[in-house]
Amino acid sequence: MGKNVTGVGRPRASGAAASSQNAREAVLEAAGELFTGAGYAATTTRAIAERAGLRQASLYYHFPSKEDILAALLAATVRPSLEVAGGLSGGDAPAAVRLWALAYADIRLLGGARYNLGALYLLPEIASPNLAPFRAEREQLKAVYRDLVAESGAHPDSVAVRSNLVFGLVESIAIIRRDDPVLDVEAHAVEGADGVLRVAGLPAPDATLRAAARALLPRS
Amino acid sequence: MGKNVTGVGRPRASGAAASSQNAREAVLEAAGELFTGAGYAATTTRAIAERAGLRQASLYYHFPSKEDILAALLAATVRPSLEVAGGLSGGDAPAAVRLWALAYADIRLLGGARYNLGALYLLPEIASPNLAPFRAEREQLKAVYRDLVAESGAHPDSVAVRSNLVFGLVESIAIIRRDDPVLDVEAHAVEGADGVLRVAGLPAPDATLRAAARALLPRS
Numbered sequence: 279m280g281k282n283v284t285g286v287g288r289p290r291a292s293g294a295a296a297s298s299q300n301a302r303e304a305v306l307e308a309a310g311e312l313f314t315g316a317g318y319a320a321t322t323t324r325a326i327a328e329r330a331g332l333r334q335a336s337l338y339y340h341f342p343s344k345e346d347i348l349a350a351l352l353a354a355t356v357r358p359s360l361e362v363a364g365g366l367s368g369g370d371a372p373a374a375v376r377l378w379a380l381a382y383a384d385i386r387l388l389g390g391a392r393y394n395l396g397a398l399y400l401l402p403e404i405a406s407p408n409l410a411p412f413r414a415e416r417e418q419l420k421a422v423y424r425d426l427v428a429e430s431g432a433h434p435d436s437v438a439v440r441s442n443l444v445f446g447l448v449e450s451i452a453i454i455r456r457d458d459p460v461l462d463v464e465a466h467a468v469e470g471a472d473g474v475l476r477v478a479g480l481p482a483p484d485a486t487l488r489a490a491a492r493a494l495l496p497r498s
Numbered sequence: 499m500g501k502n503v504t505g506v507g508r509p510r511a512s513g514a515a516a517s518s519q520n521a522r523e524a525v526l527e528a529a530g531e532l533f534t535g536a537g538y539a540a541t542t543t544r545a546i547a548e549r550a551g552l553r554q555a556s557l558y559y560h561f562p563s564k565e566d567i568l569a570a571l572l573a574a575t576v577r578p579s580l581e582v583a584g585g586l587s588g589g590d591a592p593a594a595v596r597l598w599a600l601a602y603a604d605i606r607l608l609g610g611a612r613y614n615l616g617a618l619y620l621l622p623e624i625a626s627p628n629l630a631p632f633r634a635e636r637e638q639l640k641a642v643y644r645d646l647v648a649e650s651g652a653h654p655d656s657v658a659v660r661s662n663l664v665f666g667l668v669e670s671i672a673i674i675r676r677d678d679p680v681l682d683v684e685a686h687a688v689e690g691a692d693g694v695l696r697v698a699g700l701p702a703p704d705a706t707l708r709a710a711a712r713a714l715l716p717r718s
Contacts, residue, residue, distance in 0.1 A: 397620040
């Protein structure tokens with residue numbers, strides 16, 4: 279394929295705007311589009327560089343391999359939620375309120391990101407050594423959910439299964455988005471966080487709990 | 499790669515056993531292993547034929563293309579649940595009981611299948627014209643969940659979002675399995691079906707409801 283075959287796309291980084299940071303961002307933007315569109319395996323670093331308007335050498339300067347680009351994209355799907363979780367852990371809000379806040383923020387992140395990067399979680403490449411840091415961060419996030427489910431009063435025998443289902447419900451927004459690309463993200467985040475509390479075995483949340491949970495989150 | 503490089507595998511179809519039906523099954527078995535292991539894009543029909551112990555011509559006789567193999571594997575992830583749904587629709591059990599039964603059977607199917615084929619739902623190739631029959635059957639199944647959520651008494655405004663989340667929770671067993679390959683499938687099916695009722699906005703199910711729901715299912 280030649281350059282710019284499709285004729286679609288945004289203005290490319292160029293001139294003064296083509297700083298190192300911008301080049302990195304352009305690579306991530308192009309890769310997010312291609313990985314979730316054409317697919318990870320079908321996308322070459324050459325295609326990413328072309329789409330980003332960069333020479334391949336510039337791409338390799340920032341990302342030595344295609345897996346490094348995948349790792350950076352996937353980090354952006356868990357790191358903000360880990361930061362939310364860190365902010366919630368200091369306060370004295372009830373576990374149910376913190377669980378609602380985390381699930382709401384996490385579904386909004388996964389559901390509202392420009393590209394549906396959660397759809398990449400099931401790639402075989404996730405098992406690669408290069409992806410170990412992402413796997414570790416995702417495990418950390420899952421552990422926070424597990425602790426909140428346990429603290430919410432779930433029976434110890436059911437904590438493991440229920441926290442698997444809670445985490446699965448949150449991440450299933452990737453499948454839901456695939457089916458319906460013009461999703462009402464806010465409605466799914468609210469109903470999804472309600473559902474997380476119910477799956478954890480907690481009483482159905484009310485408007486007071488939701489307002490208390492939203493108040494714990496940074497303004498977005 | 500030469501033949502039988504890995505040295506692993508089951509006895510191959512051969513001699514009298516190498517009937518047409520057995521050849522078809524051997525292709526599906528080999529493809530299920532390779533698609534969920536190495537990945538769909540990375541797997542060639544040649545590798546599938548080798549793993550199945552067949553000539554490529556035999557493979558093409560049954561499946562003209564790799565997508566046709568994918569279509570057959572994916573059909574097996576929804577068709578049994580559609581049959582369960584059909585069996586449930588004739589009775590007069592309450593919607594909550596039928597919803598529990600369907601979710602329980604569906605999670606058992608997806609969670610207990612030899613290979614984690616639900617992990618293929620997020621492949622870009624799902625959008626291909628060859629996969630239209632699978633997409634239509636999956637949509638039919640989703641419509642059954644939606645009708646049951648509506649019939650369960652969910653507010654009309656919330657039926658669409660809640661049935662998305664219910665279907666997402668059921669299918670998330672593919673992500674959960676990926677994280678934990680030695681999953682307790684039965685525990686996840688029971689807690690998952692409980693969770694489905696809760697996400698739908700129904701009261702937490704009790705042992706009587708679960709027993710009534712199990713009684714609706716064919717013996718497995």
